[in-house]
Amino acid sequence: MTSAVAVTGVGAVTPLGVGAAVLTARLKAGESGLGPGEGRCTEFDEGEHLGRRERRRNARFAQFALVAAEEALRQAGWSAGLPYPAEEIGCVIGTGLGGVPEAGAAASGSPLTVPLMMPNSAAVAVSTRHGLRGESFAVSGACAAGAQAIGHGLRAVRSGAARAMVVGGAEAALLPLVRDSFAAAGALSPTGRCLPFDEERDGFVMGEGAGVLVLERVEDALARGAGILGLVLGYGASSDAHHLTAPAPDGAMAALAVRRALADAGTDPAGLHYVNAHGTGTRLNDEAELRSLRLALGAERAAALPLSSTKAATGHLFGAGGAVEAIVTLDAVRTGWAPPTLGLSRPDPALEPADHLRTARELAPPGGARTTGLSNSLGFGGHNAVLVLGAP
Structure with missing residues (x-):
């Protein structure tokens, strides 16, 4: 097996609250963070976490990243100082739109307009606050960006290019222009509900947030x-x-990403115990994703694997989604309990057979094997990024 990389800290800001533990506990309890038609981080108060200078110099998505990173580094035991030379620690924070929506809504320009807009500004903010002097940048594979950042971090640590990596994703794009664009494209739910895999699904619900992980x-x-x-x-x-x-409706390239992730992990479909699906609640995405899982895992194994989408409770976090959902998947394999697809009442017969989780369920690998999960991220533009995550 190719060498695994340890996750020693996680942090999250989501519509379910501030903190990774809050996120996972509320998901497994079947609670929703969605308000009327959107998933806003209403419990996030930047004044509680950031000084005036950091608030002024960082767009909302970067503020989320700063708070999530602070939690992750504290959990990793880095609060008293970096455990490795600063130049050997990198930072990659993925995003879809970065600060463009926020800065673009300003009435006039200022010296901070461009820095606020830059998609790499979250990585800059996290690196600067914690003195991380290795390579830092943003990846921007739309809704796959958070997972891509983790994938890059995995490769950097494995190869020795970095001793440790602070990675994740952040997004804050709940603005009328973005909402109207998604609605015009027919992707946004006109009813304001997110019902992945349900017969009555009619699109996704926008959300915002951040997820950050420490890799060593x-x-x-x-x-x-x-x-x-x-x-x-x-x-x-x-x-x-x-x-x-x-x-792509045939799901062939998404299936290839799954097969590559399994090969990279040195495992096969029988070694998986849970799938955290991309599961947006759009007709095309849900159909293509489940088709890709059958292609990659085999129809029988795909039908038997517990499957859920947490976007039903958080909304679609775009560039942050892959990182937040990786944190959820890690919690599921570590605790042995996977969260449900909230609100799923009538699974679409056209998507069957599938083992949909409608309530939290215990994962019990046979023979005491390591619990392992798959986290799928499929971005606008056809970016497919898949992670295989295991219990410690």
Whole structure:
């Protein structure tokens, strides 16, 4: 098996609240963070977490990233100082739109307009606050960006290009222009409900938030006595090369990303115990995704794997989604309990057979095997990014 990388800290800001533990506990309790037609981080008060200068110099998406990163680094035990030379620690924060919506809504320009808009500004803010002097940048594969950032972090730590990586995704685009654009494209739910895999699904609901993870070599984490929350075992990616927004209906390239992730993890479909699906609640996405899982895993194994989409409770977090959902998947494999697809009452017969989770369920691998999960992220433009995550 290709070497795994340890996750020693996680942090999140989502419509379910501030904190990764809040996120996972409320998901498994079947609670929703969605308000009328959107998933806004109403419990996030930037004044509680950030000084005046940081608030003024960072767009909302970067503020989310700062708070999520602070939580992740504190959990990793980095609060008293960096455990490795600063130049050996990198930072990658994915985003779809960055601060463009926020800065673009300003009535006039200022010296901060361009810095606020830059998609790399979240990575800059996190690196600057914590003195991380390795390579830092943003990836922007739309809704796959958060997962892509984790994939890059995995490769950097494995290869020795970095001793540790602070990675994740952040997004804050709940503005009329963005909402109207998605609605005009027919992707947004006109009823304001997010019902992945349900017969009555009619589109996604926009959300916002951030998820950040600290990645280190397993041996380094153990040597310094750090708690290991889970493992990033494998990463696979591909491109549909099909359409600017719609997924390729045959699911072939998304299936390739799954197969690549499994091969990178040194496992096979029998070694999986849970799938956290991209599951947006649009007709095309749900159909293409389940088709891709059958292609990659085999129809029988795909039908038997517990499957859920947490977007039903958080909304679609775009560039933050892959990172937040990786945190959810890590919690599921570590605790042995997977969250449900909230509100799923009538699974679409056209998508069957599938083992949909309608309530939280215990995961029980046979023979005491390591619990392992798949986290799917499929971005606008055909970006497919898949992570295989394991219990510590």
